[in-house]
Amino acid sequence: MTVPDLGRALSDELGRIVPHDGYLLAGLDPLNRASCLFTEEHDYSDAAARRMALDDAAGAERHPFERLGAGPANTGVVGAGHRHRVRLRNVSVPEGFGGEMRIGLTHARVAWGGLILVRERGSRPFSAAEAAHAQTLAEPLAAALKRFVACAPLRPSRYSLSPGVAVVGADDKVASATPSAHEWMRLLAPAASSVDERDLTATVWNIAHLARRAGGQALSRVPTRDGWIALHGQLLEGPEPGAVAVTIQPAPGRLLLPTVSVWYGxxxxxxxxxxxxxxxxxxxxxxxxxxxxxxxxxxxxxxxxxxxxxxxxxxxxxxxx
Structure with missing residues (x-):
C-alpha cells in the first residue's frame, strides 16, 4: 500500500458516514509533530494549504490541529454558520469549497496525523451529527495510520543518493540546491506531480516553516517504501531573514531510533x-x-x-x- 492508497482507504471508510468531496491527510513525526507523509485528493491548492498551516500555527484557526490532537474533541467543523466566516470567505470559497471538517488523528494519547475533509460550494455544510460520527472513527483511523508505517519491516535504506542541501528563501522558493537535493525533492513529491524546480513539496516546506517557527532548527523522519529519509532544517544567518537550509539524506540510526521506537511500540x-x-x-x-x-x-x-x-x-x- 502506498501513501495515496492509505489516503483513499481512510477517505472511503469515513465517506460511509460523512460524505465529502475531497480530503487532505498529513502524518506527523510523533516526537515533534513535523510532517512525515502527505496525500490529498480534490483539496486545497498548495498556496491555500500553506496559508492555513501558518494560520493554524499562529492560533488564527478556529480548530487548530494541536488542540484537536490533544482532545478530548478530535473533530471541528468550519462552515457558514460559524464565527470564523472570514477564513471561509477568503480561503475556502475561492478554492471552490463551502465546508470543511478537521479531524485530529490521535491514538494511545499520541498525535499521529490530521485529516481535512471538504465539501464543494453549494453542498450542505458538515453537521454537528456528522462531526460526532467522525469523532467515533478518529482513533481507529489514527491506529490505521500508525499500522501503515509500523507494518513495514525495518529494512536498510535502498537510497544511493548522497545527502543534499537546499536553501529555502523567505518566499518559500528554492533559492539554491545541490544536484542531489533536487533528486531528493523529486523523490518526496507526490507521484503524479510535476512541479517547477523552485517549488517545494509539502514535507520540505513544512520543515522550513518549523525551523522558522522554532527560531533555529527542525527535524523530520519520513517513512518511504525504500527506507527512511531525514530532513533537517536550520535557519540561516545573513541578509535575508527567514532563509532556511534543508539537508535531506537517508536517516542514520541515531536519528531513526527515537522515532522508530514510537512507531513500532x-x-x-x-x-x-x-x-x-x-x-x-x-x-x-x-x-x-x-x-x-x-x-x-x-x-x-x-x-x-x-x-x-x-x-x-x-x-x-x-x-x-
Whole structure:
C-alpha cells in the first residue's frame, strides 16, 4: 500500500458516514509533530494549504490541529454558520469549497496525523451529527495510520543518493540546491506531480516553516517504501531573514531510533537494549551495562525483532544503519 492508497482507504471508510468531496491527510513525526507523509485528493491548492498551516500555527484557526490532537474533541467543523466566516470567505470559497471538517488523528494519547475533509460550494455544510460520527472513527483511523508505517519491516535504506542541501528563501522558493537535493525533492513529491524546480513539496516546506517557527532548527523522519529519509532544517544567518537550509539524506540510526521506537511500540527498556546493540556490544556486555540477565536481554531482543519485522541482530543493525 502506498501513501495515496492509505489516503483513499481512510477517505472511503469515513465517506460511509460523512460524505465529502475531497480530503487532505498529513502524518506527523510523533516526537515533534513535523510532517512525515502527505496525500490529498480534490483539496486545497498548495498556496491555500500553506496559508492555513501558518494560520493554524499562529492560533488564527478556529480548530487548530494541536488542540484537536490533544482532545478530548478530535473533530471541528468550519462552515457558514460559524464565527470564523472570514477564513471561509477568503480561503475556502475561492478554492471552490463551502465546508470543511478537521479531524485530529490521535491514538494511545499520541498525535499521529490530521485529516481535512471538504465539501464543494453549494453542498450542505458538515453537521454537528456528522462531526460526532467522525469523532467515533478518529482513533481507529489514527491506529490505521500508525499500522501503515509500523507494518513495514525495518529494512536498510535502498537510497544511493548522497545527502543534499537546499536553501529555502523567505518566499518559500528554492533559492539554491545541490544536484542531489533536487533528486531528493523529486523523490518526496507526490507521484503524479510535476512541479517547477523552485517549488517545494509539502514535507520540505513544512520543515522550513518549523525551523522558522522554532527560531533555529527542525527535524523530520519520513517513512518511504525504500527506507527512511531525514530532513533537517536550520535557519540561516545573513541578509535575508527567514532563509532556511534543508539537508535531506537517508536517516542514520541515531536519528531513526527515537522515532522508530514510537512507531513500532518499542518499550523504554527495549529501546535501551537497541541503543547498546547499535554500539555493537554482545549480549553479555549489554546485560552487565543494563543490570539485566542475558536471558532477559534475549527476551527483549526477540520482542524487538517481532515488532520491527526483522529476524536477527544483523538485520536490526542494517535496518538502523
Amino acid at each position: 518499542i518499550t523504554t527498556r527495549e529501546r535501551a537494549v537497541m541503543q547498546e546493540v547499535l554500539q555493537g556490544l554482545p549480549t553479555k556486555h549489554i546485560a552487565r551495562r543494563l543490570d539485566l540477565s542475558p536471558h532477559t536481554v534475549n527476551d527483549h531482543l526477540k520482542a524487538i525483532y517481532r515488532k520491527t519485522g526483522v529476524n536477527s541482530r544483523e538485520e536490526l543493525l542494517t535496518g538502523l544503519a
